[in-house]
Amino acid sequence: MSSIALLAVGLLALLTGYQIYSRYIARRIYQLDPDFRTPAHEFEDGVDFVPTNRHVLFGHHFTSVAGAAPIVGPAIAVIWGWLPAFLWVVLGTIFAGAVHDFGTLWISTRHKANSIGTLAESIVGGRARVLFLLIIFFLLLLVNAVFAVVIANLLLRNPGAVLPVWGSLAVALVVGMLIYRTKLGILGPSLAALVILYVLIWLGQYVPFQLPDFFGFAPTAAQITAAAGDPVVAAAAARTDGVRAGWVIILFVYAFFASVLPVWLLLQPRDYVNSHQLFVALGIIFLGVLITNPTIVAPAVNTRLPDDAPSWFPLLFITIACGAISGFHGLVASGTSAKQLNVETDARYIGYGGAIGEGALALTSILATTAGFAMVVGVDGWHEHYGTWARASAGATTAFVTGVGYLAQGVGIPEPVAVIFAAVVVITFAATTMDTGVRLQRYIISELGAEYKVSIARNRWFATAVAVGSCALMALGIDRGAGGMRLWPLFGTTNQLTGALSLLVVTLFLYRLRRRIWVTAVPMAFLLVMTTWAMVLNLIRYWTDSQIVLLGVGGAVFVLEIWLVFEAVSAVRRALAARAQEAPEGASAET
Amino acid sequence: MWSRLRARLRAAREIYEGVFIAPYRSEIHREYLRQRDLFFLLGFSDLIGVPNPVGFYTLELYPELIEQFHQWHLRMGMPHAPAGGFRCC
Numbered sequence: 001m002s003s004i005a006l007l008a009v010g011l012l013a014l015l016t017g018y019q020i021y022s023r024y025i026a027r028r029i030y031q032l033d034p035d036f037r038t039p040a041h042e043f044e045d046g047v048d049f050v051p052t053n054r055h056v057l058f059g060h061h062f063t064s065v066a067g068a069a070p071i072v073g074p075a076i077a078v079i080w081g082w083l084p085a086f087l088w089v090v091l092g093t094i095f096a097g098a099v100h101d102f103g104t105l106w107i108s109t110r111h112k113a114n115s116i117g118t119l120a121e122s123i124v125g126g127r128a129r130v131l132f133l134l135i136i137f138f139l140l141l142l143v144n145a146v147f148a149v150v151i152a153n154l155l156l157r158n159p160g161a162v163l164p165v166w167g168s169l170a171v172a173l174v175v176g177m178l179i180y181r182t183k184l185g186i187l188g189p190s191l192a193a194l195v196i197l198y199v200l201i202w203l204g205q206y207v208p209f210q211l212p213d214f215f216g217f218a219p220t221a222a223q224i225t226a227a228a229g230d231p232v233v234a235a236a237a238a239r240t241d242g243v244r245a246g247w248v249i250i251l252f253v254y255a256f257f258a259s260v261l262p263v264w265l266l267l268q269p270r271d272y273v274n275s276h277q278l279f280v281a282l283g284i285i286f287l288g289v290l291i292t293n294p295t296i297v298a299p300a301v302n303t304r305l306p307d308d309a310p311s312w313f314p315l316l317f318i319t320i321a322c323g324a325i326s327g328f329h330g331l332v333a334s335g336t337s338a339k340q341l342n343v344e345t346d347a348r349y350i351g352y353g354g355a356i357g358e359g360a361l362a363l364t365s366i367l368a369t370t371a372g373f374a375m376v377v378g379v380d381g382w383h384e385h386y387g388t389w390a391r392a393s394a395g396a397t398t399a400f401v402t403g404v405g406y407l408a409q410g411v412g413i414p415e416p417v418a419v420i421f422a423a424v425v426v427i428t429f430a431a432t433t434m435d436t437g438v439r440l441q442r443y444i445i446s447e448l449g450a451e452y453k454v455s456i457a458r459n460r461w462f463a464t465a466v467a468v469g470s471c472a473l474m475a476l477g478i479d480r481g482a483g484g485m486r487l488w489p490l491f492g493t494t495n496q497l498t499g500a501l502s503l504l505v506v507t508l509f510l511y512r513l514r515r516r517i518w519v520t521a522v523p524m525a526f527l528l529v530m531t532t533w534a535m536v537l538n539l540i541r542y543w544t545d546s547q548i549v550l551l552g553v554g555g556a557v558f559v560l561e562i563w564l565v566f567e568a569v570s571a572v573r574r575a576l577a578a579r580a581q582e583a584p585e586g587a588s589a590e591t
Numbered sequence: 592m593w594s595r596l597r598a599r600l601r602a603a604r605e606i607y608e609g610v611f612i613a614p615y616r617s618e619i620h621r622e623y624l625r626q627r628d629l630f631f632l633l634g635f636s637d638l639i640g641v642p643n644p645v646g647f648y649t650l651e652l653y654p655e656l657i658e659q660f661h662q663w664h665l666r667m668g669m670p671h672a673p674a675g676g677f678r679c680c
Contacts, residue, residue, distance in 0.1 A: 045662065047621055052609065059610030179619070186615050187608075268618045272611055 001296045003289045003371045006082075010090055010363045014356045017094030022352040025099065026345070029510065029519050030106045036344040039113035043339075049113070052340040054349055060340070061354045063275040064332045065101070068397075068429040069143075069495075070323030070358050072150060074365040075396035076488065077319040079386045080312035081301040082370040088316055089366065092324025093359035096523035100499050102351035103506035103520055104330035108338035109347060110509075116334040116502050123505050124571045130451070131567060133444055135497050135560055138553070139328070140441040142491040144255070144467075145474035147430040147437070149484030152247035154397055154423050156240065159208035160416065161423040164200035168428070169254075171196050172269035180264055190272045197273055201424055205416040211250075213242035217480060241480040248481055251434070252472045259439040259464055267435055274432050281404070281425045285364040288372070288407025297379050298370035302386070309389040310537060317530040318492035323362025325527065327498020329355065334502075365400055372403030393485035397426050441467035477549040486550060489538055493531050494557055497564055500527040504568050511575050528568070532561055624666065631656065631663045 026032045040051040052060070077085040104116055111119055117136075121129035155162055175189045219227070219234035227233035258266055322328065333351055341347060374382040385399060386392045401422040408418030442463040449457020456462050475484050503524035510517045535558045542551040634649045634656050636642070643649065 045665070047617055047624065050617075053606070055606050056609030056613070059606070060614065063610070179615070180622070186612050186619075190611075190615070262622060264615075264618045264622050268615050272615060275611060 001300070002293055003296055003367050004293045006086065006296060007286075007289055007363060007367060010086065011360060013090045014093060014359050017098065018352060018356050021094060022098065022102065022348050025102065025352075025519055026348040029515055030103070030347070031515070032106070032345045032347060034343055034345045036109075038109055038341045038344055039338060040340050040342060043112070049339045051342040054342065054346040057337060057340050057342070057346065058350050058353060059275075061332065061337045061350050062357045063271075063278055064336065065322075065326070065329045065354055066278055066358050066361050066429075067322070067433050068147060068150065068426050069321065069326070069328075069433075069491075070362040071365045071400055071426060071429070072396050072488070073320040073323055073492065074362045075369045075400045076393050076485075077312075077316055078298060078366060078369050079302060079309055079389065079392040080305065080316060081299045082296060082366055083300040084312050084316050085320060085366050086363070088320055088324050089359055089362045092317075092320070093355055093362075096499075096526070097323075097325035097329070097359070098352040098355035099519055099523060100325055100327075100503055100506075101329045101333055101355040102347060104502050105333040105338055105341070105347045105351035106344070107506050107509055108334035109341050109344055113338040114334065116330045116505060119334070119505050120501060123508050124501075124567060125574075128501070128567055131560065131563055132498075132501060133448060133451075135327075135494060135501065135564075136331075137441065137444050137448070138557055138560065139491070139494040139498055140437045140444065140467075141471055141474060142487050142494055142553070144434050144437045144441065144471035146484060146487045146491050147434050148248050148251045148255075148471065148475045149244075149481060149487075150397055150430050151251055151427050151434075152244045152481065153394060153485075154401065154427050155211070155247050156244055157398055158401065158420060158423040159210050160204035160420045161427060162209040162211075163204045163207050164197060164420065164424050165427050165431070167200045168193070168197045168273065168424075169266075169270075172266055172273065176265040176269045179269070190269065193269060194273055194276055197277075197424075201420050202417055204420045204424075211243050211246050213239045214246050215242035217242045217245075220479070222479075241482055244481045245476055248472065248475050248484075251431075252468045252475075255434050255438040255471075256464055256468045258435040259442055259467070260460060267432070270428070270432055270435070274428050277425050277428055281422075282361065282364065284408050284411055284413070284421075285368065285404060288404075288410040289364075289367055292407060292410035294367075294371040294375045294406070296367070296371045297374040298382050304383055306386070306388045306392075309392070310541070314530040314534045315489065315537070317527075318489050318496060318534045320362065321492040321495040321499075323358060323365070325496065325499050325523070326358070327495050327500070327502055329358075330498065330502035368403030368407060369396075369399040372406040373399040374403075376402050376406050390483070390486070393488060394482070396485070397423075401426065438464065438467050438471070441471075474549065474553070478547065483547075486547070487553075489534065490550070490554055490557055493535055493538075493561070496527050496531045497557070497561055500524050500531070500568075501564060503527070504564075504571065508571055508575055511579075524568070528561075528565055532558075532565070535561060627659075628663060628666060631660075635660070635663075 038051070040049050043049040044051065074085050074089060077088075107119060108114060108116070111122075114122075117129060117132045120132045155165070171193050175193045178184055178189045179186055217238045219231075219238040223237040224234045227237065261267075317324075337350060341350070370382075373385075377385060385395055401419055404422035404425075405415055405419035408421060409415050413421065442460065445463040445466055446458045446460075449455070449463070457466070474487065475481055478484055478486055503520045507517050507520045507524060510520060535554065539551065539554050539558060542554055633643070633645060634652055637646060
């Protein structure tokens with residue numbers, strides 16, 4: 001099948017969803033009011049609460065929600081063929097993800113731009129706040145661990161990416177300092193940082209760097225078996241584990257300092273560069289598809305599925321989280337974007353439209369791995385790469401990077417530079433998420449410490465050390481880091497749980513307003529059923545594989561999941577009882 | 592035609608600055624406010640029951656600072672307010 005045709009069908013479906021479904025929700029369900037005084041106007045302070053042009057706010061929102069996750073998830077999920085991944089990305093975005101993002105933005109705007117955690121407490125109940133904090137804690141724990149493994153794998157396989165990745169970091173520090181301490185302004189130094197990054201990407205091909213093996217691990221029994229007794233091959237596999245572990249530790253040392261340094265010094269200059277990288281990467285991929293139009297040679301439905309691969313139903317729905325529906329978006333929509341919404345009717349364009357953009361990014365991942373990558377390695381090479389579930393997970397970003405490299409050649413970028421560019425895009429997205437993730441985890445540890453009166457947890461250095469240490473243990477605890485990508489389904493599950501909790505909050509609010517609730521209740525129920533089902537299958541698998549770390553974390557996430565189901569049932573029962581007690585002439589709860 | 596082109600370029604530049612530069616500017620402003628908030632604390636610590644050892648010297652700053660007092664107490668008070676989402680005045 002032609003890539004252009006699939007891309008056109010996907011984009012057309014997403015745009016139709018925006019034009020028809022989101023309009024219906026805006027008018028009939030959320031009933032957006034252009035005269036409603038938004039928090040940006042009510043609490044305008046020039047810093048956080050600022051009425052913002054809709055296109056500008058779309059840019060802020062989209063660059064905040066789009067990252068590495070909508071690339072990694074689909075790149076793994078195409079193991080079941082491109083069709084299931086494509087359908088879930090498109091339909092999931094239209095009927096679940098975009099509705100969720102739109103809903104959290106709208107409900108936050110109607111509640112003084114409060115975050116979804118605060119709203120969960122006031123609308124669902126007091127326990128919901130602790131549940132929310134715990135879900136977010138696990139979400140960040142998993143995302144930091146899994147992204148560290150993603151970055152380590154990419155640095156391991158793309159030595160040319162080491163210079164641009166770490167070089168741009170040093171440049172960001174210098175630029176942050178220059179902007180803060182001198183009168184050079186923001187635009188000049190930031191553009192210079194962007195130009196230096198692209199120069200470093202070009203230079204990277206001439207200065208490859210491979211980290212030495214600091215650990216000298218002995219080969220494991222599994223590596224010896226896989227090497228068919230060849231000691232050289234087994235030793236090479238053990239050395240790879242050592243190098244990966246080295247990168248993971250370096251990354252967490254970096255994340256420790258990045259999360260305690262002032263935001264203006266490192267994160268802000270990096271965000272500037274990354275937000276450009278997002279649009280440049282999207283542009284190159286779309287242009288590459290239009291120019292090269294590679295044939296999708298990977299199967300629509302993979303009939304040669306490896307024995308160790310789980311069934312697509314229901315695992316697909318937790319493998320692709322971001323790109324279809326992501327609870328993380330609710331944190332951005334309610335915590336940040338709601339404070340800048342100029343007119344309530346803009347919520348449709350920003351909330352629903354931002355999710356459509358994320359869906360488009362996920363589509364590029366599907367195309368890069370099933371057309372671009374498959375064109376490079378051939379059909380048999382593709383089946384070999386996706387020959388085991390473990391290899392498909394660990395090599396997902398490699399497939400994406402190779403695929404983007406192929407598409408970028410169509411735009412005229414030489415192959416080695418294109419591959420390094422693609423690797424740097426994924427690494428910088430993942431690294432920025434890690435920076436923010438460790439910082440947020442530090443806040444949550446401090447908040448949980450305050451809740452349960454553990455005073456040391458409020459210490460910045462201690463909280464950061466706990467955050468970084470727990471993530472590093474998680475990343476290296478599964479087969480010395482080689483199995484780190486097995487955390488991905490757990491990350492997907494916690495992300496979907498966050499989304500389900502947000503949808504529960506919106507559903508209950510709609511119920512109080514006596515409006516139709518199926519728009520949010522159906523995706524919420526779907527998510528709860530699918531994630532619970534998938535978690536049971538995963539737990540059985542971890543038990544039979546004797547994976548203690550995965551079993552422990554998976555068990556904890558499963559407990560949170562059951563807790564959320566009980567909270568949902570209990571909240572719905574309370575809402576029904578309250579409705580039954582209301583006098584028929586009772587005033588509407590309209591806000 | 593040229594004026595329309597210029598207007599479009601200006602609009603594009605404004606969107607670019609809004610998307611990419613404004614968050615940076617806002618972050619630096621936030622850092623500036625953080626430092627200024629500390630300075631306010633030195634000036635008005637008596638008001639929250641903390642004895643001010645340099646009150647004698649900061650007293651003459653009051654007329655200059657009082658205009659910004661409301662913004663300061665909003666920033667300081669709201670994140671720790673006992674009622675979630677409560678706003679002053």
